[in-house]
Amino acid sequence: MRHVLSVLVNDQPRVLARVSTLLGRRNFNIESISVGESEEKGLSRMVIVTHGDERTMEQVQKQLHKLIDVIKVHDLSNHPAVERELLLIKVEAGPAARMEISGVVEPFRAAVVDVGSQNMMVQATGERAKLDALIELLRPYGIKEIARTGVTALSRSMVQGNS
Template sequence: MKHTLSVLVEDEAGALTRIAGMFARRGFNIESLAVGSAEQSGTTRITMVVAGDEQAVEQITKQLHKLINVLRVQDITTIPCVERELMLIKVNATTATRSEIIELATVFRARIVDVAEESVTVEVTGDPGKMVAIIQMLTRFGIKEIARTGKISLTRESGVNTEFLRTQPPAATRV
């Protein structure tokens, strides 16, 4: 199972290296990594996605707590969150296919950020599922390049779990 960890660290040189080194020494692969300034000056939020069972992730969390500069570690996998990724995707485009690609981008609320004679570059922001879906739709045109950020995530203060809401029928159709 994939777990999302939110790690708050002091903004000091070498903090990310120590964290990555700890994962490497224990044989864990970081599948996604996003690092950026946090809400407090002098702190950085690291959002990472790692694969492992509950016990392995619990052990890695304990090890993270032991590292200097680590202020807080939270496994937010099962907590209601807002999750986003950013992706740039360059797709082969001809005069005949360009309008269809632009139409697909519109459906996904993506933006066209570059148009060239033989390609179109699309910027997509959304949850990881949206990224997979647009890649599937654009594959038939021929994908030239993809650049993708890691997942960023914040817990929902409202506590509303949108994953649960997606599986429920609309209120008007419930009996």
């Protein structure tokens, strides 16, 4: 089962290495990992996507909590969450193909962010499946380069009903 872990950590050197080493020792493949500032000064948020059964993931969370720089671990997989990924993709695009490619990327709310003499660079954000679909539609034009950030995510706000 796919799991998205949100891990709040101290913004210190080697924390990322310690977290990834812990997962590696337990034979977990990290599908993606993104790290950046959090809402609190001195803390960073890691968003880790991996696969495992519930029991094993529970053990991983307990092990993560034992690391001194880990403040909080939250498995977003069992709760409503917003997940996004950023994609930059460079596609072969001579002058004749540019309008057609623009028509392909427009329904994805993607943007052309660079144009060269024989290529275009497109930026898109969204869920992994959406970005995968965009890549497949652009593949016939000739993909030159792809860069993806990996997933970043936050739990959704829970709307409270009036009582």
